[in-house]
Amino acid sequence: MLQIDDLQVKLGDKEILKHIDLELRPGETHILFGPNGSGKTSLLMTIMGYPQYRVTGGKIFFKGEDITHMPVDMRARLGIGMSYQRPPTINGVKTRQMIQICSKGNVDADALAEKVNFSEFLERDINAGFSGGEIKRSELLQLMAQCPDLLLFDEPESGVDLENISLIGNTISQLLQRDFKVNSKKTQKNRRKERTRMGLIITHTGFILDYVTADKGQVLYEGVLTCTSHPREIFTCISKVGYEECVRCAI
Amino acid sequence: MRDLEGKALQAKGKKAKLGRDIDLDAYGAESVSHDYMEDLDALSEGDKKRMILTGVDAGEMDRSGTYVQKDTAVIHAHSRHEGLEVIPIREALKESDWVKDYYWNLVAVDTDKYTARAQLELHDGYVIRALAGSKVIYPVQACMYLEKEGLSQNVHNIIVAEEGSELHIITGCATAPHLQRGLHIGVSEFYVKKNAKLSFTMIHYWAEEMMVRARSVGIVEEGGLFLNNYICMKPVKSLQMYPTTHLAGKGAVARFYSLLVGSPGSEMDVGGRIILKETDTRAEIISRAITNGGDIIVRGDLIGEVPGVKAHLECRGLILNKGSIHAIPELQGKVGGVELSHEAAVGRIAQEEILYLMSRGLSEDEATATIVRGFLSVDIPGLPPQLKAEINRAVEQSDKEMM
Ligand SMILES: Nc1ncnc2c1ncn2[C@@H]1O[C@H](COP(=O)(O)OP(=O)(O)O)[C@@H](O)[C@H]1O
Numbered sequence: 001m002l003q004i005d006d007l008q009v010k011l012g013d014k015e016i017l018k019h020i021d022l023e024l025r026p027g028e029t030h031i032l033f034g035p036n037g038s039g040k041t042s043l044l045m046t047i048m049g050y051p052q053y054r055v056t057g058g059k060i061f062f063k064g065e066d067i068t069h070m071p072v073d074m075r076a077r078l079g080i081g082m083s084y085q086r087p088p089t090i091n092g093v094k095t096r097q098m099i100q101i102c103s104k105g106n107v108d109a110d111a112l113a114e115k116v117n118f119s120e121f122l123e124r125d126i127n128a129g130f131s132g133g134e135i136k137r138s139e140l141l142q143l144m145a146q147c148p149d150l151l152l153f154d155e156p157e158s159g160v161d162l163e164n165i166s167l168i169g170n171t172i173s174q175l176l177q178r179d180f181k182v183n184s185k186k187t188q189k190n191r192r193k194e195r196t197r198m199g200l201i202i203t204h205t206g207f208i209l210d211y212v213t214a215d216k217g218q219v220l221y222e223g224v225l226t227c228t229s230h231p232r233e234i235f236t237c238i239s240k241v242g243y244e245e246c247v248r249c250a251i
Numbered sequence: 252m253r254d255l256e257g258k259a260l261q262a263k264g265k266k267a268k269l270g271r272d273i274d275l276d277a278y279g280a281e282s283v284s285h286d287y288m289e290d291l292d293a294l295s296e297g298d299k300k301r302m303i304l305t306g307v308d309a310g311e312m313d314r315s316g317t318y319v320q321k322d323t324a325v326i327h328a329h330s331r332h333e334g335l336e337v338i339p340i341r342e343a344l345k346e347s348d349w350v351k352d353y354y355w356n357l358v359a360v361d362t363d364k365y366t367a368r369a370q371l372e373l374h375d376g377y378v379i380r381a382l383a384g385s386k387v388i389y390p391v392q393a394c395m396y397l398e399k400e401g402l403s404q405n406v407h408n409i410i411v412a413e414e415g416s417e418l419h420i421i422t423g424c425a426t427a428p429h430l431q432r433g434l435h436i437g438v439s440e441f442y443v444k445k446n447a448k449l450s451f452t453m454i455h456y457w458a459e460e461m462m463v464r465a466r467s468v469g470i471v472e473e474g475g476l477f478l479n480n481y482i483c484m485k486p487v488k489s490l491q492m493y494p495t496t497h498l499a500g501k502g503a504v505a506r507f508y509s510l511l512v513g514s515p516g517s518e519m520d521v522g523g524r525i526i527l528k529e530t531d532t533r534a535e536i537i538s539r540a541i542t543n544g545g546d547i548i549v550r551g552d553l554i555g556e557v558p559g560v561k562a563h564l565e566c567r568g569l570i571l572n573k574g575s576i577h578a579i580p581e582l583q584g585k586v587g588g589v590e591l592s593h594e595a596a597v598g599r600i601a602q603e604e605i606l607y608l609m610s611r612g613l614s615e616d617e618a619t620a621t622i623v624r625g626f627l628s629v630d631i632p633g634l635p636p637q638l639k640a641e642i643n644r645a646v647e648q649s650d651k652e653m654m
């Protein structure tokens with residue numbers, strides 16, 4: 001379980017997250033909405049443990065441990081993983097090597113890459129000259145190798161062309177154990193009950209909702225979580241009235 | 252006849268333009284005798300180990316020929332390939348007339364006190380030549396080994412790839428494990444004839460009190476290709492070299508790659524200059540420098556003298572926590588219609604890259620090591636697999652020790 005209590009975060013001198021409370025139970029997936037610059041990426045980076053996001057108040061617990069000041073690598077080992085919106089290029093480090101790193105050498109990189117149509121990128125330097133859609137597939141591939149329990153997705157569908165959007169959406173579904181397929185041993189209800197993976201997905205376009213079911217939607221507005229509801233309801237509301245209305249709920 | 256001796260005598264005290272001045276009298280130049288070895292297997296295990304680190308394999312696996320010089324003595328020289336010659340230079344100067352025309356032909360004997368010394372107190376060196384049309388696919392290996400404490404080893408090498416030939420050379424310079432102080436002066440002249448291909452990969456493995464001055468010039472004729480790779484990842488007191496290549500025939504290509512690792516107390520001043528003198532010539536100089544305490548100067552100079560030439564220079568430097576890197580890239584277009592470019596970047600490892608790898612489960616140290624290894628693993632096109640393997644081995648060896 002992920003539990004965030006009264007979290008306050010500064011980036012430089014700027015307060016970017018204000019008194020955030022959030023709870024994600026095992027098996028749950030939440031969708032995070034919000035206009036540009038509202039602090040969505042900051043929230044995920046803070047959960048992942050990036051030190052430039054300075055926690056000035058509140059606490060983060062994961063699997064019962066206080067991880068508020070835990071270094072990034074320990075959080076990764078505890079089971080937190082992230083799909084970045086703009087990951088850095090690392091010259092000379094191949095995609096294949098990243099898969100080895102994520103899986104500690106325990107997966108077949110070729111077989112895994114095939115699943116996200118990424119085989120021809122295995123020998124390329126990670127993120128070097130990747131297009132928007134290629135970055136997303138590379139990030140998903142790494143998460144597939146890493147198998148974290150809490151998956152943070154930062155705008156996984158932005159920059160992805162129509163052809164690949166269902167690939168991305170379905171892959172995220174599988175990663176979050178939210179894909180539906182007939183299983184002779186288990187009913188769908190049982191499969192749902194046995195879900196353990198947690199997901200927090202930032203979406204701008206809402207396209208992801210066509211592929212991934214979610215338990216809750218939340219709106220982040222100027223660093224404040226203003227609204228919690230059914231994700232579809234929030235998305236439809238924003239589509240109709242825009243984020244400008246959020247300001248009234250923020251007060 | 253050129254008066255080499257006279258010119259050298261005049262330049263005896265001439266300081267070099269770059270690099271700290273070295274007192275030559277502080278190093279011995281008397282010859283040190285070592286027996287010739289028919290079979291390199293007779294080398295001591297210590298020597299063999301040291302040589303293998305510079306890519307020179309005493310077992311001669313997958314090698315077309317071998318030259319080994321210990322201190323001032325040639326202990327082994329032979330070719331295993333028809334159309335390939337591997338001859339000690341003093342013998343070659345006596346017995347082959349053609350060599351005289353190539354000797355001090357590209358490098359001026361009076362360049363500075365170091366070239367002068369290589370003339371006045373020559374301790375051999377090699378002549379390696381691929382005859383016209385011969386394809387010497389397996390590399391030729393050459394090793395300059397320094398065992399005698401305080402010696403100045405002065406060598407002169409001539410490398411010729413005759414018309415239409417292909418030649419790959421891996422050359423290692425190394426010091427015996429116990430050796431601390433010494434001076435290595437190396438003069439090299441490269442001739443890449445019409446449509447020939449030469450790759451020359453040099454791996455240096457020095458000691459903490461070693462001084463190194465190398466003087467090398469190459470010429471590439473029409474349609475020729477010259478790949479020049481240099482790797483130095485070990486401590487050295489002071490290393491200075493600025494190899495120059497003239498692209499003198501239409502369509503000639505030269506590529507210089509260097510990988511440098513500067514340790515505390517080391518001074519490296521390494522450059523590369525390529526002069527594009529004919530149309531359609533191409534050049535590339537790529538260097539990667541990492542320091543964890545040493546001071547490194549990386550120079551690069553591309554000179555376009557005629558229209559229709561294209562060249563690129565890339566210097567990347569990484570300062571791990573101490574030390575300095577000074578990148579000095581220069582471009583000189585002497586006419587319109589040249590296309591010269593450079594990119595240079597010196598910095599530390601980006602925190603963002605470390606954190607990215609940490610979020611995939613690596614510790615901070617593992618992440619740093621991964622980035623450093625990636626930084627040094629430049630793809631060098633056109634090298635045979637044996638040489639790629641040697642370079643990878645040198646890189647892996649060094650980052651094990653650096654971390
Ligand atoms: N490197 C930075 N330096 C200073 N301010 C930043 C930096 N990155 C983001 N910000 C600011 O922090 C706020 C939150 O940004 P972010 O979390 O990226 O928002 P979102 O992901 O919702 O678009 C914004 O006001 C943004 O301008």
Ligand SMILES: [Mg+2]
Pocket residue numbers: 040041042085
């Ligand atoms: Mg964002």
